[in-house]
Amino acid sequence: MNESPFMVLMYVGIAAYVGHMYWGDLQASKSGASDPKAMPGATAASWGLYAIGIIGALVILAAETGGELALGIAAEQSEMVWFFVFASLGAGVVEEVVFRGFLVVEYKGRAALIASCVGFSLLFALIHGHFWSNEAGQAFEWTLTTKAFFTTGILFANSLWFYALRFAPWNPNRSLFPCMLAHAASNFGVFAVKWAQGFIIF
Numbered sequence: 001m002n003e004s005p006f007m008v009l010m011y012v013g014i015a016a017y018v019g020h021m022y023w024g025d026l027q028a029s030k031s032g033a034s035d036p037k038a039m040p041g042a043t044a045a046s047w048g049l050y051a052i053g054i055i056g057a058l059v060i061l062a063a064e065t066g067g068e069l070a071l072g073i074a075a076e077q078s079e080m081v082w083f084f085v086f087a088s089l090g091a092g093v094v095e096e097v098v099f100r101g102f103l104v105v106e107y108k109g110r111a112a113l114i115a116s117c118v119g120f121s122l123l124f125a126l127i128h129g130h131f132w133s134n135e136a137g138q139a140f141e142w143t144l145t146t147k148a149f150f151t152t153g154i155l156f157a158n159s160l161w162f163y164a165l166r167f168a169p170w171n172p173n174r175s176l177f178p179c180m181l182a183h184a185a186s187n188f189g190v191f192a193v194k195w196a197q198g199f200i201i202f
Helices: 005-030 047-071 082-103 110-126 146-167 177-197
Strands: none
Touching: 005 146, 005 177, 047 146, 047 177, 082 110, 082 146, 082 177, 110 146, 146 177
């Protein structure tokens, strides 16, 4: 994503608007008003599920950080402008709505559900663009490095975890809110790791 302040502000605004829509649908659901047009996963979840989601996301982040150090690729990570953390947190809402909310095959059987979760997780990992470089003023270039494969694999694992949070038996209402919070916690954790390692630009 473009790290200009305007683009970050616009993305945060979109996330806030979508979050507002979800909150309204959640309140309607709690009051017993069933709306077939409600956003997917706008249902209640237990506090325990939120905790499980965050813990799982942070375990994956710890594996990522440890893996980068073990492979000697920690110094290859990208820098981040400090205010981009707000867009990163907003992604916890927007990306979850797109992928765990809409990009999934529900009500077609367990095999179709699992296959769609795996397939869309692969798409989720690939669109983050670690296999290529297309910076302004430079030609398109493939970056098939150890870092690119490792980071893409971690993104794939993250996506599978977020899908599991929504569709596993411990989330009977298939609430999307624990996925949003876990995703935001993961992204904030990435920011914290980058800050600790000197990759945040102030």
